[in-house]
Amino acid sequence: MKAVTWQGRRDVRVETVPDPVIQEPTDAVIRITSTGLCGSDLHLYEVLTPFMTPGDILGHEPMGIVEEVGAGVPDLAAGDRVVVPFQIACGTCWMCLTGLPTQCETTQCTGEGMGAALFGYTRLYGAVPGAQAEYLRVPQAQFGPIKVPEGPPDDRFVYLSDVLPTAWQAVEYAHVPPGGSVAVLGLGPIGDMACRVAQVRGAERVFGVDLVPERLRRARERGVETFDLRDFDSQKELVTALQDRTAGRGPDAVIDAVGTEAHGSAAARLAQTATGLLPRAIGARFAEHLSVDRLAALHTAIDLVRRGGTISISGMYGGTADPLPLLTMFDKQVCLRMGQANVRTWSDDIRPLLTDEDPLGVDSFATHRLPLAEAAHAYEMFQRKQDGAVKVLMEP
Ligand SMILES: NC(=O)c1ccc[n+]([C@@H]2O[C@H](COP(=O)([O-])OP(=O)(O)OC[C@H]3O[C@@H](n4cnc5c(N)ncnc54)[C@H](O)[C@@H]3O)[C@@H](O)[C@H]2O)c1
Ligand SMILES: [Zn+2]
Ligand SMILES: [Zn+2]
Secondary structure (H helix, E strand, C coil), rough: EEEEEEEEECCEEEEEECCCCCCCCCCEEEEEEEEEEEEEHHHHHCEEEEEHCCEECCCCCCCEEEEEEEECCCCCCCCEECCCCCCCCCCCHHHHHCCCHHHCCCCCCCCCCCCCCECCCCCCCCCCCCCCCCEECCCCCCCEEECCCCCHHHCCCCHHHHHHHHHHHHHHCCCCCCEEEEEEEECCCCHHHHHHHHHCCCCCCEEEEEEEEEEEHHHCCCCEEEEHHHHHHCCHHHHHHHHHHCCCCCCEEEEECCCCCCCCHHHHHHHHHHHHCCCCCHHHHHHHHCCCCCCCCHHHHHHHHCCEEEEEEECCCCCCCCCCCHHHHHHHEEEECCCCCCCHHHHHHHHCCCCCCCCCCCCCCCCEEEEEEHHHHHEEEEHHHHCCCEEEEEEC
C-alpha cells in the first residue's frame, strides 16, 4: 500500500510499504477514505525529529471502511463505516473506566514513561504505524472505532478522531461559568473548533488570538472577537487590550491551542532547532533531559486569565525543563488542566451536534482536500500556512 512516511526534518514521502494485517484477535484493519493533517504532525515534521525513525508512517486522524476484524472484535464487521480515535485504548482498564483512555493501562508506553499509545506518534508513544495511508491496522478495535452512518460525506464525522474531542475537552477543562468569557490562543483547527464548541456550549463571550489573517477571519465570521498578534508590540499590550474587554479582570478561562511551537520566543526557538539538527541519538538525549518549549502562548495565558480563572492547555508541550512564573500562577490562584484528548469520553456528547444543521460547521471545516500522493506538498503548505490552509484532509 501507499503511506506517508517520515524521512527526516521537513521530509515526508509517500512510499510503498507492506499492507497491514491482523496480528491480535482485538485488531481490525480499515481501508482509509479520509485522513487529517494535524498541528501535532507538524511537531514531528520539525521539532520532535529526534524521536522519529526514518520510514515511520505518520497520521492519526482517520476514517474509513472496515476490511477485516479479529475474533475479539464482536461489534465490528467488514463494511462498517468507522472513525478511529487517535489514541489506542482498551476500554476496560482502571484508567479507561475512569474516563482517561489517554492513560490506558493496557497500552501505556511504560518503557518511555508515557501514556497510552498513539497512532503515528514517535517511539515515545509506541511507534505505532500511522493513518496517513491506504490501510490501517487498528489495535484494541473492540473499543476504539466509532461506527457512523452511511450517507453524509466524510467531513461530517472525520473530526471525531481528534479535532472535535480535543476542542470539546479544551472547553470542558476550561470551566467557563454560565455567561462567562473564554479566550482561545491559536486559531488553527483546534483553536477554531474550540471557539465553536465554546459558543455552542453557552460561553457568553469568546475571544480568539492568532497572527494568520485568514484564520482570524474564519473565527471573526462566526462571532469570535479576534485579536491579531501582529497589532501589538508586546504581550503586555495584547493582555491589556483583552482585559479591557472584560472589565479589566481578564477572561474567566484561557485555552492554549498553540503549544510548543508558539511565535514569540527566539531563545527557545534556537534550542528547539538545535535539538532537531543534532545527530539523532544525541538529539533525543538532549530533548529528553533538557528540552525547553517555546512558552510564549502559555505565558500569555498566565498573564491574561482573570484571578481565580482556569487555563486549559490543549496545545502540545514536550519540554522537560521549562521555567514557569509560579509566583504569578500561585498568587493569581490559577487552575490548570491539560493533556491529550480522551476521545471516547467525549464522542457520545459530540455526536448529536453532527447533523444537517451542522452547528459546529464541520461540513465546511476543511480548507483543502488532497490526494494522499500530495502529502509532501500538504505538509509544507500547512506548516507555512500557505494558500489559506487551515485544515487539510487527504484521500488515499
Ligand atoms: N491535546 C490534544 O489531544 C491535541 C490534539 C490535537 C492537537 N493538539 C495540539 O494543539 C495545538 C494546535 O493544533 P492545530 O492543529 O490547531 O495546529 P496549528 O499549528 O495549525 O495551530 C496553531 C496556531 O497557533 C498560532 N500561534 C502561534 N503562536 C501563537 C501565539 N503566540 N499566540 C497565539 N497564536 C499563536 C499559529 O499561527 C497557528 O494558527 C498543537 O500544539 C497540537 O499539537 C493537541
Ligand atoms: Zn491530531
Ligand atoms: Zn485501558
